[in-house]
Amino acid sequence: MLIATAALYGIEFYDQVNPAARLDQNGILPRDVSGLDGILWAPLLHGDWSHLWANTLPFLVLGWLVLAGGLGQFIAVTATVWIVGGLGTWLVGAPGFHIGMSGVIFGWMVFLLVRGFFQRSVAQILVAVVLFFYWGGMLWGVLPGQPGISWEGHLFGALGGLLAAWLVARSTRRQVTSGEPGTLAG
Numbered sequence: 001m002l003i004a005t006a007a008l009y010g011i012e013f014y015d016q017v018n019p020a021a022r023l024d025q026n027g028i029l030p031r032d033v034s035g036l037d038g039i040l041w042a043p044l045l046h047g048d049w050s051h052l053w054a055n056t057l058p059f060l061v062l063g064w065l066v067l068a069g070g071l072g073q074f075i076a077v078t079a080t081v082w083i084v085g086g087l088g089t090w091l092v093g094a095p096g097f098h099i100g101m102s103g104v105i106f107g108w109m110v111f112l113l114v115r116g117f118f119q120r121s122v123a124q125i126l127v128a129v130v131l132f133f134y135w136g137g138m139l140w141g142v143l144p145g146q147p148g149i150s151w152e153g154h155l156f157g158a159l160g161g162l163l164a165a166w167l168v169a170r171s172t173r174r175q176v177t178s179g180e181p182g183t184l185a186g
Contacts, residue, residue: 001063005056008101011044012052028086028153030093038097039086042153045099055101058135062108065127073168080167081107081160088156098150103157106142109135110161111168118169 015023027042029035046052067074085103112131116124142155 001060001067004063005060008044008046008052008056008059012046012049015045016049024099025097027097027099028089028093029097030090030095030152035097036090038099039083039090042086042089042097042099043082043101043104046101047099051100055105058105058109058138059101062105062112062131062135065112065131066108069168077108077111077161077164077168078104080164081111081157084160084163085153085157088159089150089153092156093150093152098153100150100153102141103150103153103160105157106138106154107157107159107161107164109138110158111165112161114162115165115168118165119172 011023015021023041023045024047026038027035027045028038046055063074066077069077081104085107089098089103109131112124113128116122116126116128139158141149142151142158144151
């Protein structure tokens, strides 16, 4: 997570010292075919240092908690959130470029909040309760409200996290019922 964070800061540094690059225009441009590639780049781009700084702590903490489930799960969850969040934003987003890692962060948050219920894990539900009391207020960000904030990115990132939690739980149940060795079996 520290390496990923350093990469985000490196990209923002490049964007700040080279304004001609105009990286922010590589974000998601809703309902414009040329804006589809923004789905890949938008989470890596931030409007300015304060935008990146606001995303850093939740990126590190929530990303680390998702990564604690294993690298394969982390990649699958992140890819699901990234793509679902990006496509949803492209389909219904307000005009203008949508950028920032917050959609992925919202997806990670929802994944962490609901995976314990899908997997019927008391330990994961307890983690969810702690997260909800500490950062649950961020969930209001899925509603329209603040100008310049992509609530659409937050909403569809959160829906991607919900889908990822369901897929992970489904995959875990399939392992248990098929008799394949799992985490505790073997």
